[in-house]
């Protein structure tokens with residue numbers, strides 16, 4: 001046990017030091033950021049509606065313009081493709097209006113798939129649709145989880161860690177389950193503001209080779225804020241205003257950062273760090289409580 005722990009600590013340190021070197025090299029080079037090709041899974045909002053409310057953003061009284069939602073979603077998909085990324089599409093299913101938020105359906109790291117188990121019954125059936133897609137596409141390690149986890153809504157992958165949100169949706173018990181499955185150290189983070197009910201509303205990984213993130217401190221408990229400061233002393237800190245525009249619900253390929261266009265305060269700080277921010281209008285999907293990242297599951 002002791003030996004295993006020592007090996008584990010050495011491994012985590014090695015990765016962390018490597019990420020630090022990567023950061024230092026990049027700073028020395030002062031060369032522009034480089035994007036790496038990504039593979040994403042998205043689900044068109046064919047059956048998207050706001051007929052129930054399971055987060056503070058959802059108001060069934062507010063009509064959704066389905067045509068506009070579809071156009072906004074296609075714009076995001078096409079932008080990824082124009083940037084050279086691959087986008088696979090998951091077939092939407094009637095009766096599952098939140099399926100467009102594909103990031104919540106699983107977490108994929110090193111080709112291993114940890115399926116989701118949703119907190120709310122309205123979304124339960126989405127989990128099986130995701131698992132079926134992975135099995136049909138040749139993924140062999142596909143786990144139906146024991147504990148509630150809402151996929152990449154609450155898991156974020158950096159070079160060294162798997163950051164894991166809890167407090168509103170994913171169970172704290174899903175953290176050791178993910179650690180065991182992926183063999184990566186999990187850092188549990190407590191979310192305390194219901195507007196930021198998933199980790200990906202409050203934190204975004206900007207550079208997954210160098211442990212660089214941006215986050216909104218107000219979404220986290222004092223202890224979790226201290227953990228984030230310790231792990232990410234150079235993080236980009238978002239204002240309350242940009243967080244409230246769901247600006248942290250963003251996707252980075254290491255160079256381009258696609259984020260809600262209303263998060264205007266994030267554009268300059270991102271440029272100053274060498275990133276190329278790309279504002280997207282996903283206003284209709286915001287009515288369901290999600291934006292860029294929620295619509296995008298990364299297949300690592």
Ligand SMILES: CN(C)C(=N)NCCC[C@H](N)C(=O)O
Nearest residue numbers: 055101153198288289290294
């Ligand atoms: C950025 N977020 C929060 C996501 N990753 N997912 C959006 C899920 C929205 C859905 N109506 C729900 O409340 O589950």
